[in-house]
Amino acid sequence: MEPEPVEKTLHAAMQLILDFLQENQNSTLRIVDFLPPQQLAEQFDLTIQQQGLANHQALIPLLHAYLQHSVKTGHPQFCNQLFAGFNFPAFLGEVFTALTNTSMYTYEVAPLATLMERFLIEKMGKLAGFTNHDGIFSSGGSNSNLIAMLCARQQRFPHIKQLGNSNAPPLVCLVSDQAHYSFQRGAMVLGMGLDNLVKVASDPQGRMQPAALEAAILHAKAAGKQPFMVAATAGTTVLGAFDPLPQLHAIARQHGLWFHVDGAFGASVLLSQRWRHHLDGCHLADSLTWDAHKMMNIPLISSVILVREPGLLREACGSEGGHYLFHEHDYDVDQFELGRKSLACGRRVDAMKLWLAWRYYGDLGYAARIDHLFELTAYAKDCILAHPKLTLMVEPQSVTLCFRYQPDKTVDLDAFTVRLRDRLVRSGDSLVNYSLLQQGVAIRMVFVNGDMQTSDFDHFLERLLIHAQALEAEL
Amino acid sequence: MEPEPVEKTLHAAMQLILDFLQENQNSTLRIVDFLPPQQLAEQFDLTIQQQGLANHQALIPLLHAYLQHSVKTGHPQFCNQLFAGFNFPAFLGEVFTALTNTSMYTYEVAPLATLMERFLIEKMGKLAGFTNHDGIFSSGGSNSNLIAMLCARQQRFPHIKQLGNSNAPPLVCLVSDQAHYSFQRGAMVLGMGLDNLVKVASDPQGRMQPAALEAAILHAKAAGKQPFMVAATAGTTVLGAFDPLPQLHAIARQHGLWFHVDGAFGASVLLSQRWRHHLDGCHLADSLTWDAHKMMNIPLISSVILVREPGLLREACGSEGGHYLFHEHDYDVDQFELGRKSLACGRRVDAMKLWLAWRYYGDLGYAARIDHLFELTAYAKDCILAHPKLTLMVEPQSVTLCFRYQPDKTVDLDAFTVRLRDRLVRSGDSLVNYSLLQQGVAIRMVFVNGDMQTSDFDHFLERLLIHAQALEAEL
Structure with missing residues (x-):
């Protein structure tokens, strides 16, 4: 690898990055040039030939094309997912993570990254109200929830690790009907079976109903099953709702069940003095999922599973093996060899980018961001309420807004909403999602981009109304 | 985010990158400044304050410090892990992946990355001899092996997905005693139990013995258990051995068992016409794990699980749920909505960096790389054999070398070897690992850095002998 061509290519790549970042901030530029x-x-020529490219500079047009065909997830009109926006310090963290390219299993190959991961686990746990807890960065929120289920099983039925599930009563985990689908996948993977993931009814705002939880636990027991875990949600995927943690916790405890809080989306609200009350009671949880790649705006993936009982993570995830990797050292290997308590062997460094961004913004910077997201949602809600043809579907619980447009003529409103959203996306004006609520299909906007301004929402609404009126005219 | 300070900071970061890359190539510079x-x-001040930093430029000293305290995994003396070396095109791929920051669940938010992932799955499957197969990028080799176990279970016992394992006979998976420890974790996670992961004896070269496999299957059946899967290894972690795939496959088939090949380390050998015979028979496998972040030198993580039966991955990993995410479209969603067959919800783009690097090097570039790694190992082996005080522990099977130094005095050779390796690491001269073989503790070197030259090995040996003689003098 000769230094000079590398320098030239890096320089050209830097220019692409700068141009992309500038375009990314402009609400009036298309968010994607959608092509089926x-x-x-x-x-785009995807082929890979026998012969490679002649020089590094030939990479630049490929990178340029990749940017052209990418969705601008940092664009102010990307409100489609639970992540959005661009975070420059965290981006630099990613670049240097890739540059140093190491693996989070032993302190020996990832010394500083190990300290960073431990530091963040401690800090995030303290914010949740834990003390002397443990935790690990996982491969995503689904994986964090799976690890929580595994820890719950390990604490209640430690023999399963060695002997397996067979010839034991079915284990039952209870979640709300608004819970993330990762619990279904967890129930499948763990050999519990989908039938043993019990979905408890939520109220119209999307919060798990304590009385329904109690009834579901009793029902499972009466059927000869073995409830072992309640998983509450802090920030549901569709409505951004927060389950009533203290009440749910009390019921779980009364029945001796593990109490998990899936805060993949919502745990970041702990950063705001003003809004952290949404998570009241989360200090009582046995485990907490927290994705920093959502409201904290870290590039995917940066997901943490916190476990209140130290040592349990190691018991639940660790096994014999890896004698060629894990050695005795003159430092405390249980503390610093993170691979001993992970389900992964080779594991990417996902902590460094979070550490760097958090250091950059500080606690107050993140608090201001969360507050801004709530304010933006409130502003958007008022705009919806003020417009005669827009209907707010559910009172927003946090930073998610569900609404729809009501044409004058009688139409299939669900189909109309889907078509309207499709026009927004394919025009490149905006990327928002739609979802099926109890009340029907709604457009769901998620306010997670801290750089978004009220004027960006005004722009969105203007474009939405234009498309809606055009669609209505076609009826 | 103002453009000017971002540009300045990016520029300074680029200079750090260039300096790091240059240092990275020099065998005589320390590979790490080891500190407990x-x-x-x-x-290193890890703290995060309430107040953030004033400007982006303040990130540069932090990034600089991160580099200083990192292990140089691209350094020619890093032969410690199954990954090593630096890949400039793939690094650029990582940078642009982070820049565009999207998630691999729907075509809508990751159009080109979805096409790239599908293209690579097809290409890698064809190299393995599959046709009309399926596959997905997972969060690592351990996760790929877990998904293979899940697919095997799904194909043999589809009711478990819905009903769970309970009240069923224990499922048994068979691997060699040299298999990666991820199978143990898989057995735990899936609720099979560690006792039901049966380890079959390997021969002195580390290859699973077919007769022992046959006996182990019969033994498990006699005990009333239900064998369902054989997992062979193509490139074992410690010895780099390749299991005899055709023989093992025949036994698995005879008993109606799923046949998986864990090629996390070794599948890349398929790229070399000269050495691909090591994987003869892998086209018979039901599933194959292939980590591109190992011999193909892609930054962590880039791991693929290939499954020969189309549709099974979706059945094994998919569930209901995600109505807010997965929609009907006018394109084939089963083909292009990769999230429907993944255990993850949000999933990082790990395909783009591989696609870019592969396009850059071409098939022939990768073939030359693999051939070079084998030649380097052969050269190193000859050096070991030629030295009177060095003992080759096992004939190298591929790109892994296990040896030790024999002092003149009678000593505890295992302890001596560990101490010698410790000196190499703490001096910053080299990072290699040690492992316990049947014959005793050995220094294990892995030749996976394609930029490494025979002169780098000479340098390594020179340093090793200096440390060994110093240690011997202290006895």
């Missing part, structure tokens, strides 16, 4: 798969495959 | 955790924590 067939057409995109025709426009 | 306590001391490192004293030297």
Whole structure:
């Protein structure tokens, strides 16, 4: 690798990055040039030849094309997912993570990253109200929830690790009907079976109903099953709702069940003095999922599973093996060899980018961000309420807004909403999602981009109304 | 985010990158300034304050410090892990992946990355001899092996997905005693139990013995258990051995068992016409794990699980749920909505960096790399054999070398070897690992850095002998 061509190529790549970042901030530029798969495959040559490219500079047009065909998730009109926005310090963290390219199993190969991960686990746990807890960065929120289920099983039925589930009563985990689908996948993976993931009814705001939880536990017991875990949600995927943690915790405890809080989306609200009351009671949890790649705006993935009982993570996830990797040292290996308590062997450094961004913004910077997101949602809600043809579907619980447009003519409102959203996306004006609520199909906007301003929402609404009126005219 | 300070900071970061890359190539520079955790924590201020930093430029000293305290995994003396070396095109791929920051669940938010992932799955499967297969990028080799176990269970016992394991006979998976420890974790996670992961004896070269496999299957059946899967290894972690795939496959088939090949380390050998015979028979596998972040030198993580039966991955990993995410489209969603067959919800783009690097090097570039690694190992082996005080522990099977130094005095050779390795690491001269073989503790070197030259090995040996003689003098 000769230094000079590398320098030239890096320079050209830097220019692409700067241009992309600038375009990314402009609400009036298209968020994506949508092409269906067939057409995109025709426009972009995917082939890999026997012969490679002659020089590093030849990478630049490929990178340029990649940017052109990418969705601008940092664009102020990207409100489609639980992540959005661009975080420059965290981006630099990612770049240097890739540059140093190491693996989070032993202190020996990842010394500083190990200290950073431990520091963040401690800090995030303290924010949740834990003390002397443990935790690990996982491969995503689904994986964090799976690890929580595994820890719960390990604490209640430690023999399963060695002997397996067979010839034991079915284990039952209880979640709300608004819980993330990762619990279903967890129930499948762990060999519990989908039938043994019990979905408890939520109220119209999307919060798990304590009385329904109690009834579901009793029902499972009466059926000869073995409830072992309640998983509450702090920030549901569709409505951004927060389950009533203290009440749910009391019921779980009364029945001797593990109490998990899936805060993949909502745990970051702990950063705001003003809004952290949404998570009241989370200090009582046995485990907490917290994705920093959502409201904290870290590039994917940066997900943490916190466990209140130290040592349990190691018991639940660790096994014999890896004698070629894990050695005795003159430092405390249980503390610093994170691979001993992970389900992964080779594991990417996901802590460094979070550490760097958090250091950059400080606690107050993140608090201001969360407050801003709530304010933005409130502003958007008022705009919806003020417009005669827009209907607010559910009172927003946090930073998620569900609404729809009501044409004058009688139409299939669900189909109309889907078509309207499709126009927004394919025009490149905006990327928001739609979802099926009890009340029907709604457009769901998520306010997670801290750089978004009220004027960006005004722009969104203007475009939405134009598309809606055009659609209505076609009826 | 003002453009000007961002540009300045990016520029300064680029200079750090260039300096790091240059240092990285020099065998005579220290590979790490090893500090134990306590001391490192004293030297690097980990704290995060309420107030953030004033400007982006303040990130540069932090990034600089991160590099200083990192292990140089791209350094020619890093032969410690199954990954090593630096890949400039793949690094750029990582940078642009982070820049565009999207998630691999729907085509809508990751159009080109979805096409790239599908293209690579097809290409890698064809290299393995599959046709019309399926596959997905997972969060690592351990996760790929877990998904293979899940697919095996799904195909043999589809009712478990819904009903769970309970009240079923224990499922048994068979691996060699050299298999990666991820199978143990898989057995725990899936609720099979560690006792039901059966370890079959390997021969002195580390290859699973077919007769022992047959006996182990019969033994498990006689005990009333239900064998369902054989997992062979193509490239074992310690010895780099390749299990005899055709023989093992025949036994698995005869008993109606799923046949998985864990090629996390070794599948990349398929790229070399000269050495691909090591994987003869892998086209017969039901599933294959292939980590591109090992011999293909992609930054962590880039791991693929290939499954020969189309549709099974979706059945094994998919569930209901995600109505807010997965929609109907006018393109084939089963093909392009990769999240429907993943255990993850939000999933990082790990395909783009591989695609870019592969396009850059071409098939022939990668073939030359693999051939070079084998030649380097052969050269190193000859050096070991030629030295009177060095003992080759096992004939190298591929790109892994296990040996030790024999002092003249009678000593505890295992302890001596560990101490010698410790000196190499703490001096910053080299990072290699040690492992316990049947024959005793050996220094294990892995030749996976394609930029490494025979002169780098000469340098390594020179340093090793100096440390060994010093240690011997102290006896």
